[in-house]
Amino acid sequence: MSLTIVGTIAFDSIKTPFGKADKVIGGAATYTAWAASYLYDQIQLVSIIGDDWPSSEIDKMKARGIDLSGVNVVENGRSFFWEGEYDQNLIDRTTLTTELNVLEDFDPVLPEEYKNSRFLMLGNLTPQIQLKVMEQMKNRPAFVAMDTMNFWIDIARDDLESAIRQVDLLSINDEEARLLSGKYNLVEAAESIMEYGIRYLIIKKGEHGALLFGENKMFFAPALPLSSIIDPTGAGDSFAGGLMGYLASQPTIDFKTMKKGLIYGAVMGSFCVEDFSLQRLQNLDVTVIQNRVDDLIELSSIE
Amino acid sequence: MSLTIVGTIAFDSIKTPFGKADKVIGGAATYTAWAASYLYDQIQLVSIIGDDWPSSEIDKMKARGIDLSGVNVVENGRSFFWEGEYDQNLIDRTTLTTELNVLEDFDPVLPEEYKNSRFLMLGNLTPQIQLKVMEQMKNRPAFVAMDTMNFWIDIARDDLESAIRQVDLLSINDEEARLLSGKYNLVEAAESIMEYGIRYLIIKKGEHGALLFGENKMFFAPALPLSSIIDPTGAGDSFAGGLMGYLASQPTIDFKTMKKGLIYGAVMGSFCVEDFSLQRLQNLDVTVIQNRVDDLIELSSIE
Numbered sequence: 001m002s003l004t005i006v007g008t009i010a011f012d013s014i015k016t017p018f019g020k021a022d023k024v025i026g027g028a029a030t031y032t033a034w035a036a037s038y039l040y041d042q043i044q045l046v047s048i049i050g051d052d053w054p055s056s057e058i059d060k061m062k063a064r065g066i067d068l069s070g071v072n073v074v075e076n077g078r079s080f081f082w083e084g085e086y087d088q089n090l091i092d093r094t095t096l097t098t099e100l101n102v103l104e105d106f107d108p109v110l111p112e113e114y115k116n117s118r119f120l121m122l123g124n125l126t127p128q129i130q131l132k133v134m135e136q137m138k139n140r141p142a143f144v145a146m147d148t149m150n151f152w153i154d155i156a157r158d159d160l161e162s163a164i165r166q167v168d169l170l171s172i173n174d175e176e177a178r179l180l181s182g183k184y185n186l187v188e189a190a191e192s193i194m195e196y197g198i199r200y201l202i203i204k205k206g207e208h209g210a211l212l213f214g215e216n217k218m219f220f221a222p223a224l225p226l227s228s229i230i231d232p233t234g235a236g237d238s239f240a241g242g243l244m245g246y247l248a249s250q251p252t253i254d255f256k257t258m259k260k261g262l263i264y265g266a267v268m269g270s271f272c273v274e275d276f277s278l279q280r281l282q283n284l285d286v287t288v289i290q291n292r293v294d295d296l297i298e299l300s301s302i303e
Numbered sequence: 304m305s306l307t308i309v310g311t312i313a314f315d316s317i318k319t320p321f322g323k324a325d326k327v328i329g330g331a332a333t334y335t336a337w338a339a340s341y342l343y344d345q346i347q348l349v350s351i352i353g354d355d356w357p358s359s360e361i362d363k364m365k366a367r368g369i370d371l372s373g374v375n376v377v378e379n380g381r382s383f384f385w386e387g388e389y390d391q392n393l394i395d396r397t398t399l400t401t402e403l404n405v406l407e408d409f410d411p412v413l414p415e416e417y418k419n420s421r422f423l424m425l426g427n428l429t430p431q432i433q434l435k436v437m438e439q440m441k442n443r444p445a446f447v448a449m450d451t452m453n454f455w456i457d458i459a460r461d462d463l464e465s466a467i468r469q470v471d472l473l474s475i476n477d478e479e480a481r482l483l484s485g486k487y488n489l490v491e492a493a494e495s496i497m498e499y500g501i502r503y504l505i506i507k508k509g510e511h512g513a514l515l516f517g518e519n520k521m522f523f524a525p526a527l528p529l530s531s532i533i534d535p536t537g538a539g540d541s542f543a544g545g546l547m548g549y550l551a552s553q554p555t556i557d558f559k560t561m562k563k564g565l566i567y568g569a570v571m572g573s574f575c576v577e578d579f580s581l582q583r584l585q586n587l588d589v590t591v592i593q594n595r596v597d598d599l600i601e602l603s604s605i606e
Contacts, residue, residue: 088487184391187530208511211528220525220602225514227490259605299523300603302562 002042002067003248004114004141005032006133007123007237008103009047009071013083014276016090016231024277025057027080028123028147031234034281035241035268037064038289040248044114046070046133048106050077060282069111077102090232091206110136119248121240122146122167127159134166143253145169145244147236153179164196168253171202171240186211187218200258202243204236212262215255221262224270224296231276235269238281242268267292305345305370306551307417307444308335309436310426310540311406312350312374316386317579319393319534327580328360330383331426331450334537337584338544338571340367341592343551347417349373349436351409353380363585372414380405393535394509413439422551424543425449425470430462437469446556448472448547450539456482467499471556474505474543489514490521503561505546507539515565518558524565527573527599534579538572541584545571570595 007029014021029047036043044067051073061068083097108129115138122130124147134144144167152160153176164170170193174186181189186203190213193201200214207229212219243265250257267289274280310332317324332350339346347370354376364371386400411432418441425433427450437447447470455463456479467473473496477489484492489506493516496504503517510532515522546568553560570592577583 185530185532187528191530205511208508209525218528218602220528222512222523222525222603225490225521225523227488227494229488256606263605297605299521300525302566302600302604303559 002044002114002117003036003040003119003121003244004044004046004070004110004117005029005036005121005123005241005244006046006108006130007032007121007125008080009045009049009053010080010082012233012277013081013097014231014233015085017086017088018230019276021231021276023081025054026082026233026277028234028237028240030278031237031272031281032121032123032241032244033061033066034064034278035238035272036245036248037066037241038268038284038286039242039245039264041065042248043067043245044070044111044117046108046110046114048072048074048102048108050074050079050102052077053079070108070114072102072106072109074102084233086232090229108133108136115139118142119244120144121244122163123237123240124149124152127152127156127163130163131159131166134163143168143247145171145240147171147240148176150176150179161196164198167198169200169202170196170198171204171243173204173206173236177201177203202262204239206232206235210239210262210266212258214258217255219255219259219262221259221266222296222300223266224292224299226270226274229273232273233276234278234281235272238272239265239269242266263293263296264289267296270296305347305417305420306339306343306422306424306547307347307349307373307413307420308332308339308424308426308544308547309349309411309433310335310424310428311383312348312352312356313383313385315536315580316384316400317534317536318388320389320391321533322579324534324579326384328357329385329536329580331537331540331543333581334540334575334584335424335426335544335547336364336369337367337581338541338575339548339551340369340544341571341587341589342545342548342567344368345551346370346548347373347414347420349411349413349417351375351377351405351411353377353382353405355380356382373411373417375405375409375412377405387536389535393532411436411439418442421445422547423447424547425466426540426543427452427455430455430459430466433466434462434469437466446471446550448474448543450474450543451479453479453482464499467501470501472503472505473499473501474507474546476507476509476539480504480506505565507542509535509538513542513565513569515561517561520558522558522562522565524562524569525599525603526569527595527602529573529577532576535576536579537581537584538575541575542568542572545569566596566599567592570599573599
């Protein structure tokens with residue numbers, strides 16, 4: 001009965017029209033785990049870092065009950081580093097630096113107690129690594145979700161497709177959905193992607209919300225219009241965290257659970273973008289989150 | 304007890320990635336009136352056309368009960384003509400030809416029976432014309448809505464602001480909201496635009512839905528994801544028609560009525576884009592519309 005999250009833990013240097021942050025903590029697994037931790041309490045992380053990673057950050061995660069025994073700390077290794085700059089629209093971004101560092105040799109080995117996880121979130125990594133993690137599970141988890149990116153669709157499509165065929169949920173953005181399916185129209189793209197045999201597909205559209213497909217139904221979760229967006233880095237990963245944290249807290253997964261999960265995802269994404277790095281996500285409580293969930297439901301409620 | 308719609312009636316030549324249509328009927332008032340006509344039956348049109356306008360189209364509108372006594376037919380005049388081409392994304396478009404023709408001398412004179420309209424929709428025209436129409440009303444209508452475009456924000460801001468201050472609802476797209484307010488963030492833009500003293504503001508985001516602001520509340524109506532979009536021309540005007548037709552059918556206007564109005568607007572916009580020109584809008588019935596309203600409400604319903 002746990003949620004295992006596999007993904008990067010990184011340092012980020014970020015410039016947006018509203019400021020910059022130098023070598024701050026980031027990484028998909030970091031955002032996902034923090035976001036999920038407000039909704040579910042049995043979270044296990046699989047990742048790799050160097051010993052340059054601040055022990056204070058490790059302590060903060062442990063204090064939230066996040067199990068880090070699956071995080072490989074490489075002695076004298078340097079953590080993955082990404083540097084990027086956002087345009088005025090806060091959507092388009094330019095990567096200035098990518099230093100894989102310890103991530104280059106990431107060969108995830110799951111601790112025994114992770115191998116019976118009920119929920120598994122495969123963050124954006126090489127499809128080979130995603131496949132390797134699934135192979136190590138003793139029992140097929142009740143629910144497996146994965147993210148990916150354009151790069152893997154371009155250079156590792158075969159492995160990627162093998163991975164997709166094994167998961168319950170693929171969660172990608174609109175650009176990735178178009179590239180993966182070869183269809184520009186998102187409804188057509190979704191129909192094509194569902195043919196991999198997945199139960200659910202989420203197409204994230206950033207500030208324009210997210211679409212859920214599955215069970216021959218469609219649901220749209222809006223993004224909360226915010227008066228201040230500081231840094232979009234990690235929004236998609238926080239979305240995944242809110243979604244998976246909510247799902248893991250539920251006894252069964254059906255379309256209704258998924259819909260609610262998208263709302264929690266959108267809410268955690270909305271907190272993420274209100275500040276640089278993990279600054280907002282590390283300072284939340286359940287009441288603040290629940291209020292925003294109510295606001296977001298109210299935003300599209302016709303009654 | 305009527306809805307007066309002021310706007311252009313035009314010929315359009317349109318090219319999209321899915322085909323082209325040469326010199327077909329178009330114009331904001333045409334789309335708005337057709338969309339509204341399924342929801343409300345006392346519609347009065349104010350516009351100007353040349354005698355090149357097909358009498359069959361006039362007959363079709365009359366057959367739907369649309370009053371055309373406010374449409375000035377100029378003998379030996381040529382109707383307004385617009386030619387444009389859409390990009391692959393069906394959002395960006397290039398204007399190839401604009402022939403104002405009779406529109407150049409448009410000086411609207413309202414028939415007596417129009418001057419007590421309860422609802423007034425001022426389509427995108429010069430702010431001077433929009434002001435002139437409002438001046439001719441005998442009683443201030445219960446509800447006045449207006450549209451505008453970047454061009455008037457750029458070259459006729461003073462008159463435009465005078466017009467905006469007199470209406471209940473301004474309905475514009477995201478780009479126009481940003482230009483009018485000087486704010487990129489749409490929540491900030493909305494706060495700034497509300498200071499004109501309008502009751503409601505709608506910011507249309509095309510395929511990404513529409514935001515409603517007013518009464519210190521916010522509502523988001525998604526656009527229905529469609530598997531086939533043929534031509535986006537007229538979508539915003541059809542949205543206005545669905546909205547105003549619905550509002551005109553209601554005894555009072557409050558935030559709840561407005562929310563429902565946005566749904567009807569989004570639905571009429573979704574029909575519009577499924578074919579070139581008025582082809583889809585001219586072939587609807589109340590059941591088909593109501594089913595799609597239900598679908599759209601269901602799309603964002605969390606229950």
